[in-house]
Amino acid sequence: MxxxxxxxxxxxxxxxxxxxxxxxxxxxxxxxxxxxxNDPPSLDPVTSNITTATRGTNLYLETLVKTSPSGKEILPCLAENWEVDDDSRVWTFHLRKGVLFHDNVLGEPALNGGREMTAEDVKYSFERLVKMKSARVFFANKIKGYQELNDGKVSEWAGVEVLDDYTVRFTLDEPFAPFLAVLTYPSFGVIPREDAEKWGKSFTFHPVGTGxxxxxxxxxxxxxxxxxxxxxxxxxxxxxxxxxxxxxxxxxxxxxxxxxxxxxxxxxxxxxxxxxxxxxxxxxxxAPYFQERPGLNTYYYGMSQTGEPFMDNLKLRQALNYGVNREGINELVLNGRYQPAKGVLPPGMPGYNDDLKGYEYNPEKAKQLLSEAGYEKGLELTLYFNNNPRHRSIAEAMQAQLGELGIKIRLSSSEVGAHYDAVRRGDFKFFRAGWAGDYADPDNFLYTLFCSDNFGPKGNYCRYKNDDVDRWLKEARRETDPDKRWELYGKAEQQIVDDAVWMFLFYQTTSLVTRxxxxxxxxxxxxxxxxxxxxxxxxx
CATH class of the missing domain: 3.40.190.10 (Periplasmic binding protein-like II)
Structure with a gap:
């Protein structure tokens, strides 16, 4: 009815x-x-690093360059143009003239008085991210002097230089292939020193930009x-x-x-x-007002490598991967709109490998591995997730499927900000998470989420470490030949899948409908x- x-x-x-x-x-x-x-957990570029926050920051904040809607180009924004030297280490950006900061926020005058943005503001905004320990500023850690500033040994970022009011130069320690793409990330938006210093951590409630x-x-x-x-x-x-x-x-x-x-x-x-x-x-x-496209989004359940039951138990992690019918959940719960995931990189991302060897649904193999892992009588786990109705529906379907294998799953949900705070701290052994691409380069997924340099808030929530993977990912960051980069990323991704550090679930689509x-x-x-x-x- x-x-x-x-x-x-x-x-x-x-x-x-x-x-x-x-x-x-x-x-x-x-x-x-x-x-x-959900309510945006933050509007400050230092802490606005999940999608709910980014919808708000993208309204008031702007970066030097931006990604085109198609994802195929990097376009000018606050920088009109730029050039790079022959060895891809020195990048010089020429700013637009006449760009003004907001002269008010929340109906009250802004401290900066609506003045013109200059290269000094670019330098200040980048340095502020480091000094306030932004979770994503490490995307730019190849800029010369990052570590010294991060360690508090110096007060200025040596690799960010103001040449004049409208020119800023970045010098890198070594060639870094994703650098231009990294600068599109919203945390690298430009804000005025006056308002940021007046409000400190409360800037999130009084945000000022050029947007x-x-x-x-x-x-x-x-x-x-x-x-x-x-x-x-x-x-x-x-x-x-x-x-x-x-x-x-x-x-x-x-x-x-x-x-x-x-x-x-x-x-x-x-x-x-x-x-x-x-x-x-x-x-x-x-239909005329409906839009949908494959997104740069991967949906997964993380399995912490810091203790029982997942640490040093590869067969248990593999058993969980074989025990979930991704196709069935996609059809019954998600209207067939997602793609079951083989690995980390979503379709549309440069370096995506359709031939990656992932985990098919095989309950008999899951039972065998579960027994070999020492859990022939089953086990109990708690899955933590943020309180989105879709996340609950997927979790309940997974709960029923694994229940048939003797794995009892308890479900625990919390508000999105609290959930991710706990995930970053490492409070949960088994947790739902997703990664939405910050920039269109495989470095953003593979290096960020799996390099052992990035434990915790930086993205490696499972605290995964594999020396070969670390080496391949760091080599790929320096490699400027795309074919060689994709080869390195391919080896790293296959090893990550083989190590079953995640339950690899879905590549998401992105969609909207308008009036x-x-x-x-x-x-x-x-x-x-x-x-x-x-x-x-x-x-x-």
Whole structure:
């Protein structure tokens, strides 16, 4: 009965959609309402390193360069252009002139007074990440002098030099193939010293940048409201000042059913990461306004290498991998929208290997390995996950499948910020996590998540160490020949899979659906949270 009613209502919506006439010319004005599942845990580039936070930071913060929506190019942003020397160690960036910082935040004057951004601000922003121990600043650890600054031996980053107001130079210790891609990561956004030093750790509640929108109001667990930056530097192809929108409201709605109803009522304009239970209805009923593409996202369960039961028990880790029917969960729980994962790198990532040898569903082999691992009578585990309805559904399906092998799984959920804090500390032995690409290079997945230099907050949450893998990953960072790099990454990834440090589950897709009067949304290759909104407009 409920489904019949939903389909009937959807049919009414389809008629309304098809009868809508869309203007060919962009219009200025209006507030775009965008659903997010959780309150952003941070808006400070130092700590905003998960996707829920990045949706907010990308509205007010900008980097020197950015990734194109297709993921195939790196484009100018705060830097108009750049050059690199012959051995790929010295990078010089020329900044746009006339780019102003926001002159207010939360309706109050900003301390910087809306002044012009300069190369000194770039240097300060990079150094602040190191001094405040940002979890992701190590992406740029090849810049000369990183370790000395990180250790507190010096007060300035030697490899970041201000040549003049509009020129900044980075000098690397050695060639580093992913460097330009690394600079697209949102943590490397540029902020003003005055406001950052005034607020310190509270800058997250008073963020100031150069981006197209300014934080006006933040009602935690309800709404984060951003409004148009009237002094934004960007213009469209015919010279119209951007953004078109008057603002963006990030609507915090944890419940998928509530979010779906609000979208149907027209109270939400954009529904990203479409809930599984409404996926097919929205895909069919809003076809012209539905977008989906393979994402740079890998979904996994981590198995800690710091103690029992997983440390030094390869057969147990392999048994869990063989004991899960990924295809079945994908079809029954996820509407077939994900791809069962063989390994770490998702499709679309340079270096992805479709011939990787992963783990098929083989319950008999899982039972045999479980017995050889010393658990012929089974065992009990607790799986910790963050409280997203999809994560619970997947966990419950996995719980039922492993239960047939004599493995009893208890489920424990918590809020996303608390969950990841515990994961980074190493509190959990068995935990759900995912990795969304920060930049389009395999270094971001393989080096970040599996090099032993990166235990804990840096990304290697399982505390995995393999000397061969460490060596191959570090060689790949220095190698500028793509074919040789992919070969090194291929060896490393296969070894990681063989070591079964994760339960390799799914490569995720990224998706969103908009109301019919929302125009100009181009779903980003890196995910909905990276989708730019400067040229989005409302036909109202």
């Amino acid at each position: 409920k489904r019949t009613f939903a389909l009937a209502l959807l049919g009414t919506l389809i008629v309304a959609i098809l009868s809508t006439t869309v203007s060919a010319n962009p219009k200025s004005g209006g507030i775009l309402r965008w659903r997010i599942i 197209p929108f300014i934080l006006q109001e933040w009602k935690h667990d309800s709404i984060a409201s951003f409004r148009k930056n009237p002094n934004y530097w960007g213009k469209d192809d015919i010279g119209v000042k951007l953004p078109y929108l008057d603002g963006v409201d990030l609507m915090v709605i944890p419940d998928n059913g509530v979010a779906y109803l609000e979208f149907k009522k027209g109270n939400i304009d954009v529904l990203p990461d479409i809930p599984d239970e409404y996926y097919q209805e929205l895909k069919d009923g809003f 019919p009067d929302v125009q100009g949304v181009d779903l980003a290759f890196l995910g909905d949270y990276m989708t730019e909104l400067t040229e989005v407009w409302l036909d109202r």
